[in-house]
Amino acid sequence: MQDATTLKEYRKQLREALENDFQRQALDNFAVAYRTSRANAFADIDAPELIAEIAAAKDESIGRLEELFQEFKRHAEAAGTKVHLAATAHEANEIIARIGKENNVKTIVKSKSMTAEETHLNDHLEAQGFEVTETDLGEWIIQLRHEGPTHMVMPAIHLSRYQVADLFSEVTHKQQDVDIQKLVKVARRELRPKFCQADMGISGANFAIAATGTIGLITNEGNGRLTTTLPRVHVALAGVDKLMPTLHDALRIIRCLPKNATGQAITSYVTWITGTVPCEPSPRGTKVKHVVFLDNGRLAMARDPEFKQVLRCIRCGACANVCPIYRLVGGHKYGHVYIGAIGLVATYFFHGREKAKNLVQNCLNCGACKAVCAAGIDLPTLIKEVHARIQDEEGHPLYSTAVGQVLKNRKLFHTMLKSARLLQKPITGGTPYLRHLPMFLFKDQDFRALPAVADEAFRDKWERIKPRVADAKLKVALFSGCVQDFVYPEQMEAAVAVIASKPGVAMEYPMGQSCCGLPLQMMGEKQAGRELAAHNMNAIDAQDFDYIVTMCASCASYLKHGYKRLFADDPAMAYKAAQFAHRVIDFSSFVRDVLGITDESFTGPSKKVTYHAPCHLCRGLGVTEAPRALLGEAGLEYVPATEEDVCCGFGGTFSVKFPELSKELLGKKLANLKATGATAMATDCPGCIMQIRGGFEAEKTPFEVRHVAEYLAERLKRK
Amino acid sequence: MTTPNLVEKLTAKAGLVSATVRCVASMDEAMAYVADVCVGKEACQILASGCDAPLSGTAEALCETKQDKIICAPEMPDEAMAALSAHCAERGVKLITSGMRAHLGGIDIGLTMAAAGIAETGTVVIRSLNEEVRLASMIAEIHIAVLPARAIVADSYALEPRLVEWMGQPDFTAFVTGPSRTADIERVLALGVHGPLELHILILEDK
Ligand code: SF4
Ligand code: SF4
Numbered sequence: 001m002q003d004a005t006t007l008k009e010y011r012k013q014l015r016e017a018l019e020n021d022f023q024r025q026a027l028d029n030f031a032v033a034y035r036t037s038r039a040n041a042f043a044d045i046d047a048p049e050l051i052a053e054i055a056a057a058k059d060e061s062i063g064r065l066e067e068l069f070q071e072f073k074r075h076a077e078a079a080g081t082k083v084h085l086a087a088t089a090h091e092a093n094e095i096i097a098r099i100g101k102e103n104n105v106k107t108i109v110k111s112k113s114m115t116a117e118e119t120h121l122n123d124h125l126e127a128q129g130f131e132v133t134e135t136d137l138g139e140w141i142i143q144l145r146h147e148g149p150t151h152m153v154m155p156a157i158h159l160s161r162y163q164v165a166d167l168f169s170e171v172t173h174k175q176q177d178v179d180i181q182k183l184v185k186v187a188r189r190e191l192r193p194k195f196c197q198a199d200m201g202i203s204g205a206n207f208a209i210a211a212t213g214t215i216g217l218i219t220n221e222g223n224g225r226l227t228t229t230l231p232r233v234h235v236a237l238a239g240v241d242k243l244m245p246t247l248h249d250a251l252r253i254i255r256c257l258p259k260n261a262t263g264q265a266i267t268s269y270v271t272w273i274t275g276t277v278p279c280e281p282s283p284r285g286t287k288v289k290h291v292v293f294l295d296n297g298r299l300a301m302a303r304d305p306e307f308k309q310v311l312r313c314i315r316c317g318a319c320a321n322v323c324p325i326y327r328l329v330g331g332h333k334y335g336h337v338y339i340g341a342i343g344l345v346a347t348y349f350f351h352g353r354e355k356a357k358n359l360v361q362n363c364l365n366c367g368a369c370k371a372v373c374a375a376g377i378d379l380p381t382l383i384k385e386v387h388a389r390i391q392d393e394e395g396h397p398l399y400s401t402a403v404g405q406v407l408k409n410r411k412l413f414h415t416m417l418k419s420a421r422l423l424q425k426p427i428t429g430g431t432p433y434l435r436h437l438p439m440f441l442f443k444d445q446d447f448r449a450l451p452a453v454a455d456e457a458f459r460d461k462w463e464r465i466k467p468r469v470a471d472a473k474l475k476v477a478l479f480s481g482c483v484q485d486f487v488y489p490e491q492m493e494a495a496v497a498v499i500a501s502k503p504g505v506a507m508e509y510p511m512g513q514s515c516c517g518l519p520l521q522m523m524g525e526k527q528a529g530r531e532l533a534a535h536n537m538n539a540i541d542a543q544d545f546d547y548i549v550t551m552c553a554s555c556a557s558y559l560k561h562g563y564k565r566l567f568a569d570d571p572a573m574a575y576k577a578a579q580f581a582h583r584v585i586d587f588s589s590f591v592r593d594v595l596g597i598t599d600e601s602f603t604g605p606s607k608k609v610t611y612h613a614p615c616h617l618c619r620g621l622g623v624t625e626a627p628r629a630l631l632g633e634a635g636l637e638y639v640p641a642t643e644e645d646v647c648c649g650f651g652g653t654f655s656v657k658f659p660e661l662s663k664e665l666l667g668k669k670l671a672n673l674k675a676t677g678a679t680a681m682a683t684d685c686p687g688c689i690m691q692i693r694g695g696f697e698a699e700k701t702p703f704e705v706r707h708v709a710e711y712l713a714e715r716l717k718r719k
Numbered sequence: 720m721t722t723p724n725l726v727e728k729l730t731a732k733a734g735l736v737s738a739t740v741r742c743v744a745s746m747d748e749a750m751a752y753v754a755d756v757c758v759g760k761e762a763c764q765i766l767a768s769g770c771d772a773p774l775s776g777t778a779e780a781l782c783e784t785k786q787d788k789i790i791c792a793p794e795m796p797d798e799a800m801a802a803l804s805a806h807c808a809e810r811g812v813k814l815i816t817s818g819m820r821a822h823l824g825g826i827d828i829g830l831t832m833a834a835a836g837i838a839e840t841g842t843v844v845i846r847s848l849n850e851e852v853r854l855a856s857m858i859a860e861i862h863i864a865v866l867p868a869r870a871i872v873a874d875s876y877a878l879e880p881r882l883v884e885w886m887g888q889p890d891f892t893a894f895v896t897g898p899s900r901t902a903d904i905e906r907v908l909a910l911g912v913h914g915p916l917e918l919h920i921l922i923l924e925d926k
Contacts, residue, residue, distance in 0.1 A: 030906060079889050137912055138903035156903055164904050184901060184909035191913065196823040212886035222899040222914025225857050229850070229891075230823070247883055251875045265732070266840040266896050269914070272882070275889035278850050280820055286889075 001148040002336050002359055007657075010358040015660055017329035023158045027327045030157065034321045037263025038372075050256050055376035057252065058312035061244045062302050068210040068243040069293060075213030079275020081289045083213075085240070089119035089350075092294045096121065096202065096235055097128045099290055103233045105130065105199040111219065111227040112136040113204025114152060114315055115237050115294055117337045118350055121202070132202075133194045135223040137187050144171060150331030152317035152339060153261045158330050191223075201227035205238035206257075206314075207250035208291065214274040215291060216250050218257065218267045225271055232282040233289075234273075240293045241302075241311040253314050253374075260374040261316040297349050305568075306385060310349070312375035313342050319369035319379055324647050325362060328664055335359065341369035341379040348386045353393060360387045362658060364651035364665075365522060367619035381565065387524035396525065403519070404528030410514035410535065414457075417486045421453040433697060444659035448666060448694030451487050458489035462509045465493060472506035474594075477545045479536075479559065479584075481552035482515045483686040491686060491706075494713035495551050495587055501716050502595045512539030516555040521562065522653045533563050534573065542580040549590045551709055553685035554652070556586040557620030586617060588626035588684055588708055592633075602634040602715045608678035609636045609711065612669065612692060613645040614685035627684050627708045634715045641681075642672045650691035666695045673703065680704040682711050725838040725871040726922055732841030736897030737910060738918040740841075742868075747802045749865050749921045754806035756861060756919065757790055757828050787813045789822065791859065792830040793851035799865070803830070819854035829859030829915070834892070835878055836871035836920075842896040843920055844878065846885065853891060862915035864895070867923045 004010035017023070061068060073083040086092035092115075100108070108130050110116065122132050122143070134143040138155035142148065144167055149155030156164075161178045168176040168186050176186060203224055207216035215236050217224045228234050244250060258264040279287035302308050320326045320340025335343030336355045344363060348356035360383055369379040391400070406413050424434060433449040458480055476499070484491050499505055513536055520529035536559075540548060550556040560581045567573035591597050609631055617623050624645075631638045649655060649665025669692060673681055681703065683689060693705035730740045743749040792803060793816050800816070807814040812827075819826075831852055835844040843864045847853035856862050872878050875894070885892055899914030910916055 026905065033906075135913065136903070137901045141903070154903060154906065157906065159904070161905055161907075180904045180907045181909050183904060184912050188912055192824065195913075209886070212883065214886045214890075220899070221901050221912040222857060223912075225853075225893065226913055229853050229857060247879060247886070248876070251879060254875065262902070265735075266842065266894065268736070268895065268897050268900055270894040270896075272886065272890065272892045274886045274891075277848055277853075277889050277891045280850055 002333055002355070004358055005354075007358050007361070010362075011658065011660070013333055014329050014362075014658070017333045018660060018664060020158075020330070022160050023330045024328070026157055027330060031321065031327045034263065038260065038318075041259035041263040041265060045255070045259075050252070051374060051376050054253060054256060054314070054374060055312055057244070057249050058375055059308075061249065062241065062308050062311045065240050065243055065299060065302050068245060069240060071210040072208055072213050072243055075211065076275065076291060077213070079213055080286065081213060081275055081291055084290065084292045085295060086292055087295050089294065089296050092119050092237060092292050092296075093121050093124035095292050096237065097125060097130070099233065099235055100125070100128075100130055100200055103200065103288055105233060107131045107194070107198045108133070108200045108202060109194055109198040109227050109231065110134050110139075110202045111204070111217070111224040112139050112155075113202065113237055114338065115204055115239050116202065117149065118296065119237070119294065121237065133191070133198070135191050135195065135227060136219075136221060137184065140187065140191065141167065148332065148337060150339065151320060152315055154317075158332070195226045195230050198231040200233040200235065201231040203227050203234070203236050205236045205242055205291070207244060207253070208238055208242045208293070209245075209247050209250060210243055211246045212274055214247070214272050217271045217273070218254065218269070219271070220268045222269055225269055228271065228273060232279055232287060234287055235290045235292060237292045237294060240295055240298050241313075243293070256374050257314050257316050260318045260372070301349060307345075307349070307382065309377045310342070310345055310382065312377055313346075314374050316374045318372045318374060322368040322372045324366060324368065324649070324665055325364065325661060328661055334362070341383065342377070345379065345382045345386055348390065353390055356386060357390050357394070360390065362661075364615070364647050364649070364654050366615040366647035366651065368615070368647070371619045384521050384524065388526040391524040400523045400525055403523060404525040407515050407517070407520060408528050408531050408535075410512070413514065417453060417482070418457070421455065424452050433694070445656070447659065447663040447698055448691060449697035450694060451690055453486050454489050456489065458485045458492040459509065459511060461489060461493070465496060466509070467496065467500040467507060469504065469506040471504065473504035474547070475506050475545050476508070477540050477548045478507055478509045479513060479516070479540065479548055479550040479555060480509070481550065481555040481686065483690065484551055488686050488689065488707070491551055491709055494707065495549075495709040497713045497716060498591060498597070498709055499549070499595065501601055502597065505595070508545070510540045514539070516558050518554055518558040518562065519652050521558070522651070526566075530566050533566050533577070537563070537576055537580050540580070542583050545583055547585050547590060547594065548580070548583045549585055549587055551587045551684070551707060552687070553586060553614035553617035553620065554687055556584055557616035560584045560621065586621055586623055586684060588630055589623050591712070592626040592630050597630070597633065599633045599635065601717060602712070603717045604635060604715045606635050606637050607680060608639050608676075609680045609682050610639045610641045610673055610676040610678040611644060612641070612648060612673070612681055612683040612688055614683055614688050615645075615647050617684050618645045627682065630708060630712060631682055634712050636711060639676045639678045641676045643668075644672075648688050648691045650687045652687060655691065662691075666691055670695050670699070670701070674701070680706070682706060682708045684708050722868055722871065722925065725873060726868055728838040729836050729841050729871055730922070732838065733897065733920055734841070736841060738841060738897045738920055740920045740922065742922045742924055744924050746796070746799050746865075746923065749923060750799055750802040750806050752921060753790065753803060753828060753830055753863050754810050754812060756863065757788055757812050758810050760788070760827055760861065789813045789815060789826040790828040790830060791815050791819055791822070791826050791851070791855045793817060793819075793855055794849055795830060795832060817851050819851050819858060823858060826855075826859050828861045828863055829855030829857075830863050830865070831856050833864045833866040833870065833920075835881070836866045836922075837875055837878060837894065838871055839874040840896055842894045844892065845895055846890070846892045848889065848891055856893070856895065857914055859915050860911070861917040861919065862895070862898070863919040863921060865921045865923055868925050
């Protein structure tokens, strides 16, 4: 459970987590294995279609939770189940404790329930004198260790067999073997008497089907079945978001959940319970059964246009499985009760701002979670939204407001960049890198060399290099982004040369353009971001152009998807943003798909080039083929790298705020690139270039890191 | 899909999750198999815990509750019961049809009739409003389910109308796919953590 009160303390905890070698290795192994098993599990299924169906069906239910609750209650009560709705976590706990007392319950067995973790049910029941035993193996282990879960599906993934053996030796007062198969059997035997003796069983519910008043439980171990069968009282605790109209909705989710969670086709057990069933030890011969639905902010959330998506979550845990940060630090540092990407969002709503405010900053915006989410939730955007909300509520940090002010004022920002060029002279030593960094300014940044600002910005060269096209068939605006404009103008020049190699394309570089605004979103400065977006849409009148081409994957994805979202509440601006977004295209897709450049344009000796897939290109825009194919067209030998689409750790302002994490991710990226045997790498994002080139430079490894446009430009046939 | 194809698919999918699948030509053959499995199984000890494992006093005490080899076969059709009693008597196995709560420490075999099979996932569907049936499929070390070939459907959607009908009154129905499993310790797969260690599916061929 993450409990740091300041960002500084949080960073300290993160550093400690990074030193946990066992956990690092376990999560690494899992991340790699997960990819393959998930792909295999979905081999015969159209995953995007299934995910879209789930999202649509969940949205439907979320719109009518109150009505579904009434319908469920009617059917369940007709079949003998008592149904409750608890407004708060405390109320839910109280209801359950009361049921216990009314039925003279002493001992309780529990099968895994995230909702019960959310309400801290065990603490409450224990304080009231009940004896509570978790029966899911992983949950039991962490209960005995007095810890929270570190993964939604595998709560004890952070522990080694040695730790478990020690724990079990303590519990049984006998020395236990470290053999996993034996440890599992010990747990089976130790827990069996608990099941036999328990008066009450508490379970969660994966589904609550309104049409029949049925709950559905999915488990692998079978503890859910024993918990709901042996004791004479059964209470199921579930979020109201588990309500769905029909069985079909549940069957659809079952097709997806286990596959997305662990790569299983289906779990060992899916149990459907309707009403009260015969139960021998119960005085009346049938089970005493209650279903408690927890609101705890969900019904309000269901009315929030932005955040109602959160209620689509089916708790598969996949968003943690693929998150590069979760993989580094584990669930105790990457969530409060709910972990992973969904935890970053849910914590704010279910556990409050204090618990969420540090966590929510720790996101690269890499989009891996969104791409894998079983319910199609736009997690990275929601994480940034929570960040923005917290800042609006708590007051914005000084630096963040200041950056917002500067970026909003294009002239001021550009003047500052130009003066930086003069100021940096003493620290570059005439190289393209900032050499002796003033350490008080850039603490912990020495894992990568930072580039110096170029002598002349692209915007200042434009009039000189602009190709004059007489009869234009295509009109194109270039959007450079700040980094290419001021730090890497050569990437822009290369792009211009490549585009100009096809006749009939008129290019404009609208001078009024400024930063795309993504850094402001990353910092939670939503209002300043809106102003900046409006500014750019004025500077580049979309109506005048067929395409707006950008060489920066992050800018492209933000211009295309982010702008529309910024103005969701302003129809006129939203329309304008949609017009604008419609024309935005990334460089590689433009060159390959629109201009149709082929191998005839290129010449020169081949060499091995590997590739890094920028998050905002491969996931943000879904562009995967174009850049790789272009390298081939240009006659280069493309050598794939391992985990090519895993984030390099740049994440814009992220790498300044969390340098330790950025460094680890970069280290892994460099190792994967080196392992290809190539000594050159192409990519489509200046941010990634800054990070990766800087990393190689810092460790003094000769490795060429350039934009795809540069590789193409240098191999263009001269006319 | 025709029945032979569904049988094949179910067999393949169930095999992937460590279930044992056999086709049997008659109920008598099925019952002989059940008795054989019981006899072939280790002594009357609680196999699940591996009686060599050091346990706490309470857990150890459960061992005392089980002294014979036991098959529990609640709610089986008369024809099956007649055949099974004969096989059990011959082989010295105790056969019960109720009273599972006296055997919570475990029994050797829980025998059930599956209401349906789902080929897509290698699943057997067990309806168990009867508590004895429920417990037999949970408490046993080996769960054997007899599944009539004609009760196999292609996927869970195909079963939906029947499930909905069952859910119209108090009901307890389970999709069972392979034996109980966990990967909670170091992600290493271990079978039989709480539920059965083995699942056998006997597909009863159509006559
Ligand atoms: S966007 Fe990337 S870093 Fe952020 S939560 Fe999702 S996977 Fe993790
Ligand atoms: S947010 Fe999506 S990926 Fe994460 S647990 Fe929920 S459904 Fe799964």
